[in-house]
Amino acid sequence: MASATTQEEQLIAEGTLLDPVVHKHPRQFYAAMRKLDPVHYDKSIDMYLISRWEDIQEIQRDPITYSVNKGYHEQQAKGFAEEFQQILREKGGGYFPDAIMSDPPYHTRVRKLMENAFTAHRVKELEPRIEAVVNGLIDEIEDRGEMDAVKDFAQPLTIRIICEQLGLDWHIKDRIARWSIAVTAQIGRMQDRAEMLEHAEQICDLQHYIIGKMRERQTDPREDMISDLVHAKEGDGEGSVLTFEEAVSLVRALLIAGNETTATALSNLVYILATQPEVLKKLQDSVDDDKLMNRFVEELLRIEPPVRALSRMTTKEVELGGALLPEGAHLLLMYASANDEPEVFPEPRHFDMERKNIIKHVSFGGGVHKCVGLALARMEIKVAARQLVRRLKNFRLAIAEDDIAFLPTVATRTMESLPVTFEKVA
Amino acid sequence: MSHIVVTLTQQDGTVVRIDDATADESLMEAARRAGVAGIVAECGGVCSCATCHVYVAEDWIGKVGEPDEVEDEMLDMVDHIRRPNSRLSCQIRLSEAVNGLQAEVAPDL
Ligand code: FES
Numbered sequence: 001m002a003s004a005t006t007q008e009e010q011l012i013a014e015g016t017l018l019d020p021v022v023h024k025h026p027r028q029f030y031a032a033m034r035k036l037d038p039v040h041y042d043k044s045i046d047m048y049l050i051s052r053w054e055d056i057q058e059i060q061r062d063p064i065t066y067s068v069n070k071g072y073h074e075q076q077a078k079g080f081a082e083e084f085q086q087i088l089r090e091k092g093g094g095y096f097p098d099a100i101m102s103d104p105p106y107h108t109r110v111r112k113l114m115e116n117a118f119t120a121h122r123v124k125e126l127e128p129r130i131e132a133v134v135n136g137l138i139d140e141i142e143d144r145g146e147m148d149a150v151k152d153f154a155q156p157l158t159i160r161i162i163c164e165q166l167g168l169d170w171h172i173k174d175r176i177a178r179w180s181i182a183v184t185a186q187i188g189r190m191q192d193r194a195e196m197l198e199h200a201e202q203i204c205d206l207q208h209y210i211i212g213k214m215r216e217r218q219t220d221p222r223e224d225m226i227s228d229l230v231h232a233k234e235g236d237g238e239g240s241v242l243t244f245e246e247a248v249s250l251v252r253a254l255l256i257a258g259n260e261t262t263a264t265a266l267s268n269l270v271y272i273l274a275t276q277p278e279v280l281k282k283l284q285d286s287v288d289d290d291k292l293m294n295r296f297v298e299e300l301l302r303i304e305p306p307v308r309a310l311s312r313m314t315t316k317e318v319e320l321g322g323a324l325l326p327e328g329a330h331l332l333l334m335y336a337s338a339n340d341e342p343e344v345f346p347e348p349r350h351f352d353m354e355r356k357n358i359i360k361h362v363s364f365g366g367g368v369h370k371c372v373g374l375a376l377a378r379m380e381i382k383v384a385a386r387q388l389v390r391r392l393k394n395f396r397l398a399i400a401e402d403d404i405a406f407l408p409t410v411a412t413r414t415m416e417s418l419p420v421t422f423e424k425v426a
Numbered sequence: 427m428s429h430i431v432v433t434l435t436q437q438d439g440t441v442v443r444i445d446d447a448t449a450d451e452s453l454m455e456a457a458r459r460a461g462v463a464g465i466v467a468e469c470g471g472v473c474s475c476a477t478c479h480v481y482v483a484e485d486w487i488g489k490v491g492e493p494d495e496v497e498d499e500m501l502d503m504v505d506h507i508r509r510p511n512s513r514l515s516c517q518i519r520l521s522e523a524v525n526g527l528q529a530e531v532a533p534d535l
Pocket of ligand 1: 470515
């Protein structure tokens with residue numbers, strides 16, 4: 001039998017993120033990289049995989065050397081970028097680069113506008129509404145004793161909340177689920193040309209929908225985030241500070257980016273309830289303890305980060321983690337690996353709500369690009385956990401663990417569906 | 427607008443005196459402008475990251491006030507370094523009433 005070291009060496013020599021086995025069970029690959037090659041060149045996607053927590057921190061502290069703008073847009077529709085952009089220009093109302101996926105100082109301005117919408121205090125005010133939505137969903141499934149946690153719970157919850165915030169009609173929920181997959185696939189590196197064409201068509205549909213709603217709000221502003229963005233002002237400035245193109249990209253980002261990832265976190269929540277009985281027990285015993293529930297949410301995000309990796313591109317030659325990166329090197333920040341590093345998080349596979357450094361996980365990224373919707377995501381997960389635990393019990397996976405399928409993308413770790421059974425709390 | 431003076435002690439012991447703070451900013455914003463080490467403020471001041479954590483000097487606690495519920499929950503996350511005089515500096519609005527404020531930057535996580 002090969003020794004552990006040779007196995008790891010072999011993984012480094014032959015493994016790639018595109019390998020279906022690595023894709024499904026990536027932790028061994030992460031561990032091998034952290035140990036033997038923390039800045040690992042993956043030739044199948046032509047990217048450097050950054051696997052250690054400290055190196056990821058260093059990148060996040062320096063948004064100028066490590067550009068999100070270049071990293072993200074280079075990643076987008078990789079291999080078909082020109083054709084993709086052409087389709088959006090011709091049939092989708094335009095190609096709108098993501099204004100939030102940019103570098104300072106431009107980024108600082110855009111970010112400020114988004115932050116105001118998502119302060120922890122504003123999110124706190126949404127708590128009762130989120131609870132009502134969660135309860136409504138549980139009402140629908142509690143007597144059935146089974147559900148697909150992704151389609152019956154996670155997705156409708158996040159879609160409902162973001163639609164209400166943006167001021168969109170709830171009945172577009174099925175389209176949003178399709179749009180989300182299409183947009184996310186653009187940074188996923190696992191679509192072929194036929195899939196790209198199909199996704200591009202979805203994104204055209206999405207953009208036409210958004211543009212229509214934005215035009216309505218231009219003439220008829222309401223109390224919603226689309227109106228806020230269309231009429232965004234800075235200080236005492238006159239008129240909107242965003243171009244229409246920028247605003248389209250931000251509405252698109254709000255509708256998709258936060259939505260898809262939060263839904264993934266909620267599916268992971270149900271997965272943990274169904275597979276970690278001690279964690280469930282602890283929650284049942286302390287469901288009214290807000291402090292413990294907050295810690296539960298952070299540990300859930302650490303142990304199962306929805307976003308497994310996002311990209312950057314170097315703007316100059318730079319040394320990182322003992323390696324010399326050339327200018328224009330395309331990097332993938334492996335959040336899931338950093339969260340799993342035993343030197344930072346002892347016994348990383350143990351779900352431990354008492355961890356001291358519980359918020360050191362990088363599931364929200366970090367630095368100036370740290371997830372702007374983090375307070376909303378945390379609140380949705382907390383309220384969902386609380387109500388699920390109060391009202392349901394005995395969660396079990398209804399399929400074998402190994403049959404859980406994940407979306408084909410290197411960017412997120414998203415279950416396609418998660419059938420579970422449960423009982424009503426008497 | 428008249429200026430407000432605040433003094434922050436970094437973890438390395440360096441004392442940073444900021445004498446041009448204004449009433450339209452938070453303590454975090456004044457500290458970031460002055461480049462105070464240890465005030466990272468990753469979330470940009472929306473009470474969601476606890477990387478702007480300070481210990482307010484005893485004499486000033488009364489004037490600065492207690493954290494509200496949302497801030498309290500965030501401070502819970504950094505329990506092991508939390509003290510009775512802990513505050514998130516992005517949640518401290520500067521004003522004439524806190525002119526002269528002194529605080530210490532909390533250690534990194
Ligand atoms: S800056 Fe994030 S909590 Fe104060």
